[in-house]
Amino acid sequence: xxxxxxxxxxxxxxxxxxxxxxxxxxFHLGKKGYKVNLIDPxxxxxxxxxxxxxxxxxxLGVLMGNxxxxxxxxxxxxxxxxMKLWKEWLTQISYSESNFIFEKPLIKLANSEQEFxxxxxxxxxxxxxxxxxxDKNCLDFWNSIFEIKLIGGLISHEDGRLNPIKxxxxxxxxxxQIKINKIDKNVIRISKNxxxxxxxxxxxxxxxxxxxxxxxxxxxALNTQKLLKPLGHEILLEPILGQVIELELNKKIAxxxxxxxxxNFQSINFIHHHPYRMLIGATxxxxxxxxxxxxxxxxxxxxxxxQWMKNAIVRHEWSGIRARPINEPSPLLKQxxxxxxxxxxxxxxxxxxxxxxxxxxxxxxxGH
Numbered sequence: 433x434x435x436x437x438x439x440x441x442x443x444x445x446x447x448x449x450x451x452x453x454x455x456x457x458x459f460h461l462g463k464k465g466y467k468v469n470l471i472d473p474x475x476x477x478x479x480x481x482x483x484x485x486x487x488x489x490x491x492l493g494v495l496m497g498n499x500x501x502x503x504x505x506x507x508x509x510x511x512x513x514x515m516k517l518w519k520e521w522l523t524q525i526s527y528s529e530s531n532f533i534f535e536k537p538l539i540k541l542a543n544s545e546q547e548f549x550x551x552x553x554x555x556x557x558x559x560x561x562x563x564x565x566x567d568k569n570c571l572d573f574w575n576s577i578f579e580i581k582l583i584g585g586l587i588s589h590e591d592g593r594l595n596p597i598k599x600x601x602x603x604x605x606x607x608x609q610i611k612i613n614k615i616d617k618n619v620i621r622i623s624k625n626x627x628x629x630x631x632x633x634x635x636x637x638x639x640x641x642x643x644x645x646x647x648x649x650x651x652x653a654l655n656t657q658k659l660l661k662p663l664g665h666e667i668l669l670e671p672i673l674g675q676v677i678e679l680e681l682n683k684k685i686a687x688x689x690x691x692x693x694x695x696n697f698q699s700i701n702f703i704h705h706h707p708y709r710m711l712i713g714a715t716x717x718x719x720x721x722x723x724x725x726x727x728x729x730x731x732x733x734x735x736x737x738x739q740w741m742k743n744a745i746v747r748h749e750w751s752g753i754r755a756r757p758i759n760e761p762s763p764l765l766k767q768x769x770x771x772x773x774x775x776x777x778x779x780x781x782x783x784x785x786x787x788x789x790x791x792x793x794x795x796x797x798x799g800h
Contacts (some may be wrong), residue, residue, distance in 0.1 A: 440465035446635055446645045447798070448619055448659070452488040452596070452782045453763075453775050453789060455603045457649055460790035461797070462610040463524070469643070470607065471615045471635070472652075479600050487653065488782055490674060490752025492713045493596040494694050494701050495784045498561040499538060499588040503553060507761065510788045515590065517787035525602045535693035538594035539566065541574055541585045543698070543736075548584040556588060562589035573690055578697065579738040586764070591701065592693040594783060597739065622648055622659055623774075632771040649793055650774045653755035656764075664761030665768050668758035669721045669777055675727060675751045676713035679744035683715050684708065700730055715754060715780045722751040745774040754779050773797075 443466050447458045450472035458470040479489060496748040497515035502508045510615050522534060542548040555565045566574075566585035575582050607614070617637040625634050631644040650656050655665050685691075691704040701713040727749070733741065743785045757764050763785060764777040773796055775789050 439642065441467060443467065443647070443797075444631060444643075444645045445469070445647040445649065446471055446633075446643065447649045447651055448472070448622075449650065449655070449776070450614075451486045451651065451653060452600070452786045453731075453778060454651035455600065455607065455650055456786040456790040457775055457793050458612050459525075459603055459606060459610070460787070460794050461649075462607065462612045463800075464504070464794055466797075467613075469613045469615050470647070471619055471637070473616055473618050475614045476616045479597055485675065485753045486595055487752035488600065490676060490750050491596050491783060492676060492694075492701055492703060492711060493594040493599065494538075494696075495534075496538065496588075496681050496696075496781075497560060497590055497591055497784055498563060499540065499554070499586065501550070503557060506799050510763075510785050511781075512790070513788035514785050517791065518594070521787055525599075525606050533699055534592055534594055536589060537562075537692045538588045538591035538593075538694040538696065539570075539574075539585060539692045540588070541578070541695070541697040543580060543585045544584055551584055551586040563587070564589075573687065577685065577738065577740075578733075580736055580737070587692070596783060599783070619652075619659060621662065623663075624769075645771075647771045647773070647797060650772075651776050653776055654711065654753065655751075656755070656774060656776050660768070660774075663772075667764065669717060669755040669758075669764075669775065670781060671753045672715055672756045672757055673717050673719060673722055673751050673753055674713065674715040674780075675717075675722055676711060676749065677727065677730060677746055678748040679710045679712065679741065680747040681708045681710060682743045682745075683740075685740060698734055698736070700733070709747070718732075719735075720753050722749075740766060754782070763789060765789055767796050 445461055445466050446469040447454045448471050450470055451715045458468050469582055497511040500511050542551055555563050566587055621636040623634050625632055631646050632673045633645045633648050636642045654669055660667050695702040700712055700714045712730055717723055753779045757777040762777050762779040764774050775793050
């Protein structure tokens with residue numbers, strides 16, 4: 433056991449990219465006892481979702497783990513594993529922010545018969561996961577809120593939300609406690625070391641700095657392609673934009689305490705985080721610039737917006753780019769060469785899948 437610990441301390445790993453995938457990978461490997469660098473030019477920047485530095489900081493932190501339709505396959509297993517791991521991880525992360533909790537539940541509403549039938553099937557298949565159909569009283573309440581005739585709804589008692597800004601700040605504090613080395617430099621190039629006496633990989637940083645490493649884990653979203661192409665690895669990713677709008681309401685919504693942590697309606701997430709404030713957001717469009725059309729669609733709820741939304745004022749808005757794999761399932765978890773791994777391309781589910789993906793990387797390094 434002592435020899436194993438000593439070997440881990442001698443094993444040097446660099447994680448490139450400080451979004452949620454990179455932070456959680458560094459956290460998991462650091463807890464395992466490895467010597468870890470977290471490399472990103474913004475790794476020491478102030479974390480603020482009103483001026484997001486990456487896609488994670490502009491997310492809503494929605495965890496749709498159990499409400500996922502499938503009950504087998506890779507995506508299901510990753511979600512299932514992550515929902516279990518988050519409960520463990522939240523006891524290990526330094527809570528530097530007050531009221532930093534996993535807020536539950538999640539409610540999903542349907543205004544089409546087809547969507548409702550899908551909910552009926554899901555509630556039958558996943559009763560053991562804390563999923564059930566909304567009762568009539570709840571549905572009447574949501575009918576009054578959205579001023580529309582809803583067909584039905586679903587409540588997932590174990591799904592919900594982690595506040596991404598509080599989560600990242602707390603994780604960053606934890607990284608300091610386990611002595612993860614943060615390097616706020618751009619990676620110019622990665623290359624293999626041919627010298628047998630050196631470590632396997634070389635990382636060239638800006639200002640002519642370089643470090644030798646045993647492992648490189650790339651968690652750098654769209655920058656992944658630029659780093660890997662010179663090594664002959666073609667990784668195809670496209671930018672997908674997530675938009676968030678904070679509305680200031682002109683009056684309180686009736687029975688605001690009935691709002692769940694997350695309400696999902698017409699593929700838009702609603703978070704009633706303050707008596708007079710509502711966050712609405714979705715990952716909806718290709719490209720890297722926020723479209724006014726998609727923004728208006730969100731604000732108009734596809735021409736079904738209730739009066740309280742029409743009367744609200746847009747207080748803040750922000751967006752973040754996510755990376756979606758082209759012609760491959762999301763996320764990308766691969767060992768490309770001995771000592772070179774990727775954990776990226778999470779698209780909509782970076783925060784949800786972070787623990788299971790970090791654990792996958794850990795298993796690969798340990799040779800499981």
